[in-house]
Amino acid sequence: MPLTFFAERYDSAKSSISEDLTILKRTFQARGTGLLETIPGAAGGTRFLPYILKEEANQVVETLINQMSSNTRYLPGGYVYMSDLLGNPATLRQIGRIFATQYLNQDVDAVMTIATKGVPIAQSVADFLNVPFVIVRHDTEITEGSTVNVNYVSGSSTRIEKMSLSKRSLKPDSNVLIVDDYMRGGGTIGGMMSMVDEFDANLIGVGVVAESTAPGGRAVKDYTSLMRVDAENDTVISKPGNYLEKIFN
Template sequence: MNKYSRNQRVTGITKILTENPNKTINLKTFTELFNAAKSTISEDIVIVRETLSELSMGRIETVAGAAGGVKYICGVSKQEGRIFADELCKVLIQKDRVIPGNFIYMTDIMYNPEIVHKAGVILASAFSELDIDYVVTVETKGIPLAYEVAKMLGVQLVIVRRDPKVTEGSTVSINYASGSSNRIQTMSLSRKSIKKGSKCVFIDDFMKAGGTAIGIINLLKEFESELLGIGVLFDNIESGHKLVEEYISIIQFTGINNEGIAELTPSEIFEKA
């Protein structure tokens, strides 16, 4: 078998761990892959742990026990998060992004892999201490962001539909009042999607008054499950009172000014950056 240098092993270990967030990987996996002693691999992991910590790129945790090993937990510094939020605000305040009805065109943002990945890491980092079973979102624009959060937390993504589909099998549907328009809307979820007693995080692209989040909370109750956290990319604080109290956002939207430009600022989570 090939023998690998320390640099090669450290590179390989880093890649494997960061591509499998929140998944425990036994040291035997590395000893067999790199044809190295357990003590050698342990020293390599110390280097990976210290480097990621120094660069605020997450952390490596040791899991004790026979089935234990090490796992990567995503992370990002508040300073890096603030830089990302500032740059995104600069993109979105372009005047041509305001469309009729005083809406901001964001479709290209929500489907930009680089932007969605960075936003996903920031939101996932905020929930990394929670014991989560699923990330939940509502079709459709929030799906890419929710997928990234689910990936970084190492859990499955569950998509709630506006209308039930035949291919979903038996579903649970509820009616809820939109917080912004107070209109009655419907959301549904396949009975096979979530196990009873699950703990979830809700991720969406935009929050206005929080009506959708309330709908998710009530829908999860039908599965005897609970919502532990809410994360959004954009928070419309212009709308005033929110139906939910606990949530995090990356960017705050305060309205369209007299010059027809969107007013956006990084969220309060970066204030101490």
């Protein structure tokens, strides 16, 4: 946002706007709302980079864990119902802020996820990073045009599955951040990593809201999770994921 925008809107000199921004900057930083960056020069201006402090992130995750640790969420086969959490705009905003904080200083060009429940996570993270998001699908839909298709082994079931992404959705050499709601065996995330390769793009990182504690070799080695969820015998127990060491280290 160039300074002239504010100068015109508020009918003030650029120097007074600049002073006001300094005050805003200090306030945002002190409250952990975000970073207000001033880019100097004729084409310069300001850029707001939202972030979250460790203490607030801990509170967010603690609230998530309390909401998740309910046996009424248990579903047959060791699955967990969390559509209500992923349909709550306030919760999504907080999750988006946490992942955006991790990649604040990295050059992310696009956020990638897989339909359906990953979409709200991707949208929220993309909103805070101010970059587009792209949706990989299990089916090929006519409204996507030509697609690139990838086969992958579903980690939890060792079935071969297919995923597809519209050819026009990603430019080569894009820096891609993968996010999803839940990781079990990691097969789906692994499939998205192959997809990033197929587009000659670069993987920047992987973030999941919840990872399952179910045993089994996991295809994905490096990722950030907010929660670890143990769902067995009609019981759901949730604990903090590895986000502290990954983000606030």
